[in-house]
Amino acid sequence: MVYTQSPLAIGLFVTFVLFVLGLSFYLARRTSSAEGYYAAGGNIHWFTNGVAFAGDYLSAASFLGICGMIATAGYDGWMYSIGYLAGWIVALFLVAEPMKRLGKYTFTDALDSKFNSKAIQLTAAISTLLVSVFYLIPQMVGAGVLVQPLLGLPHWVGVCIVGVVVTIIVATAGMASTTYVQFFKGALLLIMSTVVVIAVLVRGLSTAPENNGVAYHDFKTMQATVALEISEPGYTVVAGLDSAYGEAGFVKLSKDGQETIWQLNETTNGYTLEETLFMTKLADGTKLFNGAAKEEGAFFPVGHVKELRMNGQEVAATGAVGPLAYLSALKDSTIVLWGKKYVKEGDATTTIYYQKPTPGARVLRPGLKFKVDNATGLQKFNFISLMLALFCGTAALPHILIRYYTVPSQAAARKSTIVAIAAIGFFYVLTLFLGMGAMTNGVINLTDNNMSAPLLALSFGVVLFAVISSLAFATVLGTVSGLIVAASGAVAHDLMDNFLGMKMSDAGKVRAGKISAIVVGCIAIYLGIVFEGMNVSFLVGWAFAVAASANLPAILMLLFWQKTTAKGVAASIMVGLVSSLGLILISPDMWVRYGMLPGDAPIQFNSPALISIPASFLALVIVSLMTQKDVPVVVSDAAEA
Amino acid sequence: MGHGPAVKLGKDNASGYKTKLGVSMFIVYTIVYAIFVAINATNPKAMQDIIFGQTAAVVWGFGLIGLALVMAVVYNHLCTSAEAKLNG
Numbered sequence: 001m002v003y004t005q006s007p008l009a010i011g012l013f014v015t016f017v018l019f020v021l022g023l024s025f026y027l028a029r030r031t032s033s034a035e036g037y038y039a040a041g042g043n044i045h046w047f048t049n050g051v052a053f054a055g056d057y058l059s060a061a062s063f064l065g066i067c068g069m070i071a072t073a074g075y076d077g078w079m080y081s082i083g084y085l086a087g088w089i090v091a092l093f094l095v096a097e098p099m100k101r102l103g104k105y106t107f108t109d110a111l112d113s114k115f116n117s118k119a120i121q122l123t124a125a126i127s128t129l130l131v132s133v134f135y136l137i138p139q140m141v142g143a144g145v146l147v148q149p150l151l152g153l154p155h156w157v158g159v160c161i162v163g164v165v166v167t168i169i170v171a172t173a174g175m176a177s178t179t180y181v182q183f184f185k186g187a188l189l190l191i192m193s194t195v196v197v198i199a200v201l202v203r204g205l206s207t208a209p210e211n212n213g214v215a216y217h218d219f220k221t222m223q224a225t226v227a228l229e230i231s232e233p234g235y236t237v238v239a240g241l242d243s244a245y246g247e248a249g250f251v252k253l254s255k256d257g258q259e260t261i262w263q264l265n266e267t268t269n270g271y272t273l274e275e276t277l278f279m280t281k282l283a284d285g286t287k288l289f290n291g292a293a294k295e296e297g298a299f300f301p302v303g304h305v306k307e308l309r310m311n312g313q314e315v316a317a318t319g320a321v322g323p324l325a326y327l328s329a330l331k332d333s334t335i336v337l338w339g340k341k342y343v344k345e346g347d348a349t350t351t352i353y354y355q356k357p358t359p360g361a362r363v364l365r366p367g368l369k370f371k372v373d374n375a376t377g378l379q380k381f382n383f384i385s386l387m388l389a390l391f392c393g394t395a396a397l398p399h400i401l402i403r404y405y406t407v408p409s410q411a412a413a414r415k416s417t418i419v420a421i422a423a424i425g426f427f428y429v430l431t432l433f434l435g436m437g438a439m440t441n442g443v444i445n446l447t448d449n450n451m452s453a454p455l456l457a458l459s460f461g462v463v464l465f466a467v468i469s470s471l472a473f474a475t476v477l478g479t480v481s482g483l484i485v486a487a488s489g490a491v492a493h494d495l496m497d498n499f500l501g502m503k504m505s506d507a508g509k510v511r512a513g514k515i516s517a518i519v520v521g522c523i524a525i526y527l528g529i530v531f532e533g534m535n536v537s538f539l540v541g542w543a544f545a546v547a548a549s550a551n552l553p554a555i556l557m558l559l560f561w562q563k564t565t566a567k568g569v570a571a572s573i574m575v576g577l578v579s580s581l582g583l584i585l586i587s588p589d590m591w592v593r594y595g596m597l598p599g600d601a602p603i604q605f606n607s608p609a610l611i612s613i614p615a616s617f618l619a620l621v622i623v624s625l626m627t628q629k630d631v632p633v634v635v636s637d638a639a640e641a
Numbered sequence: 642m643g644h645g646p647a648v649k650l651g652k653d654n655a656s657g658y659k660t661k662l663g664v665s666m667f668i669v670y671t672i673v674y675a676i677f678v679a680i681n682a683t684n685p686k687a688m689q690d691i692i693f694g695q696t697a698a699v700v701w702g703f704g705l706i707g708l709a710l711v712m713a714v715v716y717n718h719l720c721t722s723a724e725a726k727l728n729g
Contacts (some may be wrong), residue, residue, distance in 0.1 A: 075688075075698050079681075082702050089670045089709050093663035093716065095658075328694045339685040365688035365698035380682045387678045389673075410653060414720060418713045425706045432702070560664075 009150050009466035016474050017165055020181045027173035027180070034509040037174035038105035038489055039405040044179055046412040050285030050419020052179045053403055055186025057084075057394070057420070058427055058539070059135070059479040060142040063189065063472060066428075067456075068449035069369070070435020071303065072338065074362075076369035077435055081428035083390025088424060090552075091395040092417040098559050099404040100413035106486070107398040108494040111554055116131075117566035118499055123573040127550045128398040130577065132487040133397070133527070134543035136480060140528025142450075143476045149451065150469045159528035162473075166480045167521030170488065171514045175406055178481040185471075185478035190423060192471050193430045196453075197323075199460045200437035205329055207308050209442040211459045217300050218444045222273040222510035223264070224251075230273070246341050250276065250352055260293045263354040276354045277278035277302065277338075277446055283347030301455060303444040306357050307334040323433065330360040330436060336438075337363065338446055353446045363439075382605040386541075389609035393544030396551035399479075399486035480524065488516035515588030542584055543545070543606075549612035551577035557620050583608035650723050654727040659720050666712055672707060 031037050044052070062084070069077030103110035108124035140159050147158025169177050207539045208216045223231040228240055228251065238259055239245040239252035245261065247556045251273065252261050262273035275300060280288040289299035309332040310318050310325075318329055337356045342349060358368075362567045366372055368384075371379040394400065404413045438444055438452035443459050445451050454472055458465035492512035504512060554572045584590060588598035680687055680701075690700035 075696075075702075078702060082677075082705050085706055085709055086670070086674050089667065089674075089712070092713055093667035093670070097659060097663075101653075101656075103681065310691070324694065327699055331691075331696055331699075361689050361696050364696040366681045367685045370681075372681055375682070382679055383682050387681075391674060411721065411724060414717060418710075418717050421709055421713045425710055429703070429706060432699075557661075 006150075006462050006466045006469070008463060009469045012466055013150065015472035016184075016470060017043050017161075017477075020177070020184070021165065022476065024169045024172040024177035027176045031173040031176050032507070033508065034105070034506050035512070036176060036458070037510045037513050038485075038493065039402075040174070040176040040179050042406060043408050044406040046407055046415040047419055048183050049403060049407050049416035051186045051423055052182040052406075053186075053400065053416060053420035054180030054190070054423035054427065055184070055478040056403060056426060056482040057400060057479075058186065058189055058475065060139055060146075060472065060476050062427075062431075063193075063475050064142065064450045065540070067434045067438060067453040068451070070431060071438035071444050071452040072449045073124060073369035074335075074436070074608060075364050075366050077555070078196070078389070078428075078432050079366060079370070080390065081431050083387050084157060084394060085421070085425050085428050086391050087394025088417065088421045090392065090500045091400070092414065092421065094559065095555060096400070096404060096413045097410040099401055099555075100407065100410045103401075103405055105402070105405060105493050106489040107401045107551065108490065108498070110401070111569055112498070112566075114558070115566035115569070116494045117570065118431045119570035120566055120573075121494050121499040123570045123577075124551075124554075125490040125499065127546070127573050127577055128490035128494070129487055130581075131398055131543045131547045131551075132483045133523075134492070134539045134546065135397075136483045136487070136524050137527050137531055138539050139476050139480045139483070140524050141531050143473065143480075144528055144532060145448075145450070146469065146473050146476065149454070150473060155532045156529045159417055159525055159532075162476050162480060163525035163528065166477055166484060166524075167518055169477070169481045170517040170521070174510075174513060175402070175485055178485050179406055180405075181481055182478040185474045189475060190427055190430075191352035192467055193427060193434065196457050196460070196464065196468065197430050197433040197437070197630060199464065199590055200433055200441070200456070201326055203441075203460075204306055204321045205308055205310075205326070205333070205440055206317040207305050209304055209440065209459070211301065211442050211560065212461055217302070220275045222265075223270060225265075225270040228271070230320055236545060239345075241571065244345055247321075248341050248343050248352070250341070250343065250392045251344050261350070261352055263352075268333070274355055276352050278350050279447055280348055280350045293455075299445075299447070301443050301445055302336075302338060302353075303332050303439050303442050304336055305330075305360075305440050306336050309333050322495060326433070327364065327436070331364050333360045334358065335360050335363050335440060337368070338444075340446075360538055361600070378604050381610060382607055385605065385607035385610035388613065389541070389545045389607055392548035392552045392609065392613060396547040396555060397543070398490070398547070398551070399482040402486055403482075403500045414604045416555050425449060481494045484517050484520050484524065487520045488513055491516040491520070538589065543579070545580045545584065545607065545609050545612065547579060548609050549580035549616050550574075553613060554615040557617070557624075561621075561624075563624050564620065565624045565627045567627045568620040568622075571623040572616045572620035576612055580608045580612035583612060652728075653724070655720065655723040658723045658727070660718065662719055662723075666716055670712060672709065674705065677705060 035041050066077055066080050081211050102113040111124050112120045143162035144155035144158040147153050149388045169181055228237050234255045235253045238254045245252050249264050250261050251264055261276045263276050263279045265272040292298040308315050310329045334357050337358045338353045341352050371385050372383055407413050407416055434453050438456040441459050443455040454469045457468035496512055550573045554569045586602045588601040589606045591598050591601035690697045692700045
């Protein structure tokens with residue numbers, strides 16, 4: 001698809017950037033101590049912190065990735081929303097208050113609060129850095145992807161803009177400026193997503209959705225005999241039943257010099273031919289979209305309801321509906337989803353996107369992406385493991401946990417988590433409507449579903465698109481600033497100050513933090529450029545799996561098992577880290593990325609949590625029991641509030 | 642070397658109560674979440690059944706998000722009451 005730049009989007013984004021930079025410089029004058037830099041002085045109001053939690057947590061993966069996944073795979077995309085939100089329950093009930101009570105600046109502080117152990121300082125810092133970098137790369141690559149439709153600039157420029165802006169935000173006022181950037185971003189994200197959802201509901205559903213005044217593509221259907229004589233004149237067969245296309249269930253036709261690919265559906269006396277979209281990658285790397293160069297715009301956006309039913313009646317459009325009526329109508333209707341097949345012809349590979357009319361009720365239940373229907377034991381294991389990682393990962397993400405140090409009390413930590421649950425829960429409800437809205441409003445770019453939410457906004461006009469696109473960019477700023485604070489804290493506070501024992505004055509700690517932020521920012525820019533063009537959203541999954549496996553068992557056992565020792569905690573982190581990463585690296589998904597067949601991978605599941613989390617717990621228990629004489633630990637009931 | 646909170650915290654006599662309450666509520670939510678995951682894994686077609694005019698999957702999804710918020714508010718109310726009572 002070809003996007004056009006919007007001056008309004010550019011203006012809004014530049015305004016937001018100038019605003020946050022101005023705010024950062026203003027706050028920098030009040031940030032001279034280490035407390036101020038790493039924990040915003042510990043005096044952020046719980047409500048502000050709660051919304052900032054949402055701004056920190058709702059990354060591009062949430063906003064763009066989940067909406068895109070729902071737009072193409074329905075309910076399965078929303079399962080991520082449900083799992084991510086459930087993870088906040090772990091944070092609230094088990095982690096929030098103790099984290100506030102035990103830690104100072106970093107997640108490592110809390111783990112090490114009773115031990116002063118070099119092993120914990122090192123392993124927890126490594127875990128923090130790895131999780132933060134895994135999270136950081138997709139955000140930076142996403143910034144580069146977003147900048148192309150938004151500003152019309154190349155990928156590396158987008159990465160550099162985000163990297164430089166975020167580094168300035170963090171290096172000026174640390175957690176203070178980061179908090180307010182995340183607060184504004186979180187609040188704007190909630191408000192504007194609500195506006196788009198209201199627009200979706202007011203428009204309602206239609207079998208021919210209008211896209212910003214442009215009529216929806218009229219999909220053509222033709223008939224053919226068994227010998228492939230086409231009902232409509234002018235078409236000639238280029239690749240028929242005995243070709244690679246025919247074997248895959250398609251046929252390539254030509255009319256007026258224009259080649260098209262059609263899906264073959266057998267009937268009693270021949271075939272029905274249905275129009276497809278296709279992308280051909282030639283031997284020299286050139287990509288043709290529906291047989292033409294990208295700039296020609298032949299590859300149109302898709303997504304529509306085929307048979308629309310409301311209150312038992314088939315209708316052409318519903319008009320404005322409420323949220324429940326919207327979902328109910330979708331459930332009773334037939335939605336056209338899009339399948340994907342690859343056909344190799346010489347050195348060229350063609351990806352064919354074909355229509356798959358699917359009952360709405362089937363779309364609004366799991367199974368389109370996750371293999372749960374008639375699944376093997378291993379497929380079920382994979383699904384459960386993923387849901388476990390989502391559940392356990394949130395409360396172990398270092399850049400989320402450090403937000404607990406920015407509030408003045410345990411009660412404030414608790415209340416801010418509740419605000420976060422309300423804000424994030426509300427947003428995740430919105431994602432269902434954003435995703436289903438994209439699925440049925442003719443806005444999906446089949447080659448990149450990540451742009452579904454901004455393109456849905458575009459279908460309502462360029463103003464909303466400009467706002468949502470600039471907001472998506474701001475989303476990256478908010479999350480990346482939190483990640484850089486976490487990573488720079490791990491370097492400056494955990495490694496330099498604690499592990500290496502470099503004696504620094506308060507001003508020296510702030511300076512070390514700022515220099516670390518600049519270094520991490522530069523590394524983030526480098527990684528964002530290096531990973532250009534790669535679909536790296538899977539790294540967020542890595543971050544969750546590693547955090548859930550390496551960090552959460554250590555946190556929970558430290559809080560709830562009195563026999564936990566320093567060596568047990570360090571062993572738990574290392575086992576969680578190595579086992580989760582090791583299993584991921586030999587998984588079928590990675591085998592594909594290595595250019596091999598997924599079936600040849602040593603293991604046949606992608607999500608390691610169901611193995612690595614228990615392994616991490618087990619390592620902690622065994623090593624702690626073996627090292628009881630080292631450090632006796634007493635977990636007291638009464639604590640500081 | 643400096644761990645411990647960044648700001649000075651007072652003594653919290655309600656800490657033990659809050660911990661037990663948190664664990665109990667965590668277990669309740671985890672059981673509900675586990676049932677949801679188990680149904681999806683073992684009998685996904687059941688999630689297509691219609692409840693209150695929606696698929697069971699949608700009802701479960703809204704239910705889990707709503708339950709999280711309700712339990713969070715109840716937890717905060719009980720914790721705040723305990724803090725007021727035990728910490729004066």
